Amino acid sequence: MATTDKPLKVLVVGGGIGGLMAATVLRHQGHDITIFERTQLAQETSAAVHIAPNAYGLLKRFGLVPEDIGANPVKGVTEWDVHGNIKADIDTSRGAGLWQHPWVLTHRVGLHTALQDLATGAKGPNKPAILKTGCRVMQVDAEAGTITFEDGTTASGDLIIGADGVSSVTRKVVAGEHIKPRGSGKSAFRFLVPHDKIRAVPEAEPFTRREGIMNLWIGGNRRLIMYPCNRNTMMNFVAIHPSEESSAKGEDWSRGGSKDALLATYKDFPPAVQALLSLVDGESVKAWTLFDMERIKNWYNGKAVLLGDAAHPFLPHQGQGAGVAMEDAVALSALLPLGVTPEDIPERLALYQKLRDERAHRIQEISRMMGEDMDEEARKNFDMFKFTAYNYGHDEWHNSTAALRKLLATRNGPVHMRLPVSFGPMISPRQNPYLSNPSDPSSSPPPPKVTTTTVRFKTSATYLRGLLPNNTDFSFAAPGSVAQASFITIELDNLAWLGGTGYNVFGLYVHGVKYQKPGVPGPPTVGTFLPVLFESAADPITTGREELGMPKVFADVVVTRDGSSVRTVCSWRGHKFVDVSASGLQPFDPSAVPPPAAAPLAVNGHPAGGPPGAGGPPNGASSSAGPNEKLLVYRYVPAVGTPGEADAEYPVVIENGMAVGPRDIKTALRSGEASVAFDKGAWKSLPTLHHIAERLAELPIYGIIEAKVEEGTGVAAFDKVSRLG
Known part of the structure; x- marks a missing residue:
């Protein structure tokens, strides 16, 4: 790599979607990254994930086109009641022109595998990230930048990224021991059923006549969501219900569930739903507790910083958990281009928190609202499209790089804004010409x-x-x-x-x-x-x-x-x-x-x-x-639309002018x-x-x-x- 800039040594705790996304972008930035994952990354086979437009663009920017790993576009959403009646049928393709990127659904394993390859594979820019599995982190020293593993060994770096999920160890030293996830009162069964198997059931015909449709059944305090993935060959199910009705006991995606409990929980749903659930392989049913957590005050401490579920566990009611984790990862990485020094890190982490805190927690709050057991009138008054527009209409790479540019422009004194102001500060005799990289050695020219x-x-x-x-x-x-x-x-x-x-x-x-x-x-x-x-x-x-x-x-x-x-x-x-x-x-x-x-x-x-x-x-x-004599000038700014009048006119003194x-x-x-x-x-x-x-x-x-x-x-x-x- 032909550069004199020294890369940061970054330790990523957690090899999930957020951690791998951070490693991918940091690799593009040219840093040295090591990922420590507590599991052996066993292939889980019973979960899919939403990739909304705000996440799709980030993946594509760094080399992953979701359709290449079998993602299905969402063409519509159909909502049913417990009696089998259609409550809403929304053609999502009509709004496709609003967003630069599509809303797709994909198998979690495919996404995880593709991100792992982007971060650690031989192809790609700069040095690949190193992935170490079976490394359970027991302690994080935020000030020293050191993590200690279960076997007593340690690793140190310039930055520790806590992407270790709901049960984050890193969170304890960043947000405090008292910040802990709590059960939301709801759990979810999750499983996959081959689409061909569903097509063979006559009662399921209304759900298979159109491809790319997300079907949603809501009945009281429980709901069932079904949508396609894996090139429309599999149907992913998420069955949300009161926790006491299932055997869900933890936040791990891969805990076992019970088909009998599943059928009992949805016994009052329409016969067509019963027919769908009867197709489930009992061995594949997983139970998942839906966790929530209070808003954290600090996203970083010393050399440690949080992203994804470690900072804000999401309820799944908008399908934004993975997407917002990817946004966090991209924001953090965008603020750390090659050339940033360890001394710069506190300033960059402060900006990262400023950029992500409001957006992540707002989406988190909206997800809570969408998961509430609303009555018919409340559901009519709930404007889902307003929240969808907020979620989808955002590109975190553009947002973070613009914020970094503004930050760098202020590092050498006040920012001098001049027309056109849309593009930020412009260099001038009184503005540092190296706005994009103040640490450039040529920033002290003859x-x-x-x-x-x-x-x-x-x-x-x-x-x-x-x-x-x-x-x-x-x-x-x-x-x-x-x-x-x-x-x-x-x-x-x-x-x-x-x-x-x-x-x-x-x-x-x-x-x-x-x-x-x-x-x-x-x-x-x-x-x-x-x-x-x-x-x-x-x-x-x-x-x-x-x-x-x-x-x-x-x-x-x-x-x-x-x-x-x-x-x-x-x-x-x-x-x-x-x-x-x-x-x-x-x-x-x-x-x-x-x-x-x-x-x-x-x-x-x-x-x-x-x-x-x-x-x-x-x-x-x-x-x-x-x-040392003063220079006097007279400033005159003509009024727009009013010839002969001034918006401002006044004398100016330039000391030593x-x-x-x-x-x-x-x-x-x-x-x-x-x-x-x-x-x-x-x-x-x-x-x-x-x-x-x-x-x-x-x-x-x-x-x-x-x-x-x-x-x-x-x-x-x-x-x-x-x-x-």
Whole structure:
């Protein structure tokens, strides 16, 4: 197996349907599994099992098509009273289109054998599970992950799965010694009769004229169910009755029963039923006590976890016992993909309990209700189809894998949900890109490469006020008609969240902006305001808009270098509307050398002019924006269906938002020379950006403060973001 992930060592206590299903799925996941079964797995011949749509899909997913082992589709259900009258005749094939998979009935031995082969056979993915029979578990140490057998030997693993049925030993250390199964007051005879033998009886003709029919007789406090299995060659019988009328004394499927007791129990049923029961081979009759149990509070403890009847013994009135056990097995296994560590197990078991507790116990409660001895009126008001829809309309593999995905997305901080939300969290600069496997060794990739080109200049404060969201909450921190702004180009590469690729960014940053809500006490928030940010990739645009409220729009942002010059051109479908160049760049130490004095700047090829005093900082305002300076943006979410109105609009502050350069600077260049050219274009050439390009072309530039280029690694996390006002 070509992987560096270490498999878990899993011990499965119990080799029944639930235990074998868990071993099958865990084998697919790549783990090392050993199954310990107390019996010798002797072939029992007198029981069949329901495989409803919710279980059928799980079996098929892992390589077992029930029809291949002789399963019969259920085509209808006919209910009879004790006088032989039909009370209901339901064509189940009419609802087949509702469910992805069919409802079938199969012999328990065939299902068990097929699951055993899937788990332990030579065919199949990864290492086969090991099955050890005749291993009676006497004690389970949940904390140590150790089980002790009757002969005193032990086995240890990373996880112990208690699939050991109603009389579970594992349950004692998980749910407590006080949680024990109890008799429900009912027992069941069970046996098989060859279908040909039934067809030979004239009285049975109403029950054999149609194939695939489940026949049900209900009389007072007893009922009889008959349905086909083994490719319609055998009829399975379950005869439920008060326990005191039979010799059932335990939960074991294979306890002997009495044909005389069977006939006596159903002596008041119609002659046709008597004829059916007379066909029974007395040696094959088994008696089975129907056990129930209170709801457990804990499904796991330490390294031990329960599934199937060990967690929730089912009464058979919906035929969901085996199906829900398979759901448990699939849920638990789905939460343990290869790569999960022993340290992860408690978290996964907690999620398993959360996923399974409500559903399993709800079906358990419905089964109790369906087994009650109802009068005629109560039966009319009982909506069986509502419960059937709940049972059948579920796929536990899909349910559990979706839940695991959500869990993994939260392991590295809060989940960032963005449209479309139907598929869960989407990776972004602030979301772990390895959602499916956070333990992937590549989840610590090399730091991204960053090159930042900044052209800082002086301009009209009055003009810039027109770009602020409003003039009541926003203003400049310093008085005067001159303010500072910057054009900043950011080249990003080797971004893990974009699969190692990158993109380019160009924005206008207005420095020295103050935000304070009138009448709200406290100091103002002062920082750099970002009115627009052009980006060359769609994914960062959506993440920045939705997670940060940034005013991002698309443009092709192309950066070229020629000796000591760096040029940034922004265009849309070939139409250039911004062209910014920094020239005469020379190396410098950004930590030791102060920025140069302002110098003239060329705008659209002509020398720039400005008001008196344009050569110095505006009225004492800071001449540089440090990396710890706050970034202010304004979030606006338009109202759906109401043009011109907003669902939400408010200012946002990003702490350390001006840390746009590399965290680890490798090289730094600086000059006092730059040129800027704008082309406002027209609505036809820039249909979505003309309103922005036109305003930028009007931007007066009074003088350069600094042009610099910083190259290195590491980007700002932008993780400290909050709403203002």
